[in-house]
Amino acid sequence: MHFGVDQGDLAEVIVPNDLRSAKRAEDRIMAELARYGYDSDTSFAIKLSLEEAITNAVKHGNKNDPAKRIVVRFQITVQRTVIMVADDGTGFSPEKVPDPTADKNLERPNGRGIMLMHAYMTKVWFSETGNEVWMLKDRREATP
Amino acid sequence: MNPSPPFDSPFSLDIERAGRAHIVRLRGSASMDQVEDLHRRLVELIEPGVPHLVLELSELDFISSAGIGAIMAAHLKARAHEGTLRMVNPTPAIRNLLRLLHIDRQIGIDDTLASARAALDLD
Structure with missing residues (x-):
């Protein structure tokens, strides 16, 4: 249980390990945000963080292996959104990802996603195994 | 009827040649x-x-x-060919994203297409 949510209370979408398939999970979540009347800035923050988590899962977690899959679980209410993204990979250590805004790393293609998840979501939590990320967005919180 | 999901507009690129540059209008959501x-x-x-x-x-x-x-990859290739990539008039949300990532320190951002064209001496 994370952010006070029981696994059984989460909706689940399981998709093949590619970005076009994973977009289906995103479409479900964005439709729910619209149904609950989330504003543009909050919706932008959630879509961005979800895409960063899924892209990391597809490319770095599952290493673009088409035999693997992505699991997305979510709960959306009037007050907040909780999203979990998991892959079948062996995980990583988030603290070892270099700061993408350091001058020496500005031209590197990787490392921006984790920083953006932390910037745009209220809370972000990685499992010890590093192949599962949980994100919480409190609707009352301003975007950066 | 359910409301339309946000950031769901079709993505498109409209490409125009202008001398030694291409001008590309990006529209919709680059999901x-x-x-x-x-x-x-x-x-x-x-x-x-x-x-x-x-x-x-x-x-x-x-x-x-x-x-x-993808934009950074194009910026690096342009630089390797002694060219320049410039961005024009991003929305406040995207401008903020570029600022957070310090991309605005790497790539010039113009408020108008005219100023970008002038910066690249395209006219």
């Missing part, structure tokens, strides 16, 4: 299912004789770090 195509198309526009790229972003409503990675 994750569009990013590989965006990367390929931007990078292939940079070539000897056409080393400059201007990205008009006023109608682009969403982009992720992967999309920004």
Whole structure:
């Protein structure tokens, strides 16, 4: 249980390990945000963080292996959104990802996603195994 | 009837040649299912004789770090060909994203297409 949510209370979408398939999970979540009347800035923050988590899962977690899959679980209410993204990979250590805004790393293609998840979501939590990320967005919180 | 999901407008690129530059208008949402195509198309526009790229972003409503990675790849290729990539009039949300990632320190951002054209001496 994370952010006070029981696994059984989460909706689940399981998709093949590619970005076009994973977009289906995103479409479900964005439709729910619209149904609950989330504003543009909050919706932008959630879509961005979800895409960063899924892209990391597809490319770095599952290493673009088409035999693997992505699991997305979510709960959306009037007050907040909780999203979990998991892959079948062996995980990583988030603290070892270099700061993408350091001058020496500005031209590197990787490392921006984790920083953006932390910037745009209220809370972000990685499992010890590093192949599962949980994100919480409190609707009352301003975007950066 | 359910309301339309946000950031769901179709993504498109409108490409125009202007001397030694291509001017590309990005429209809609550059969601994750569009990013590989965006990367390929931007990078292939940079070539000897056409080393400059201007990205008009006023109608682009969403982009992720992967999309920004595509822009950075085009920026690096332009620089390797002694060209320049400039961005024009991003929305406040995307301008903020560029600032957070310090991309605005790497790539010039113009308020108008005219100022980007002038900076690249295209007129």
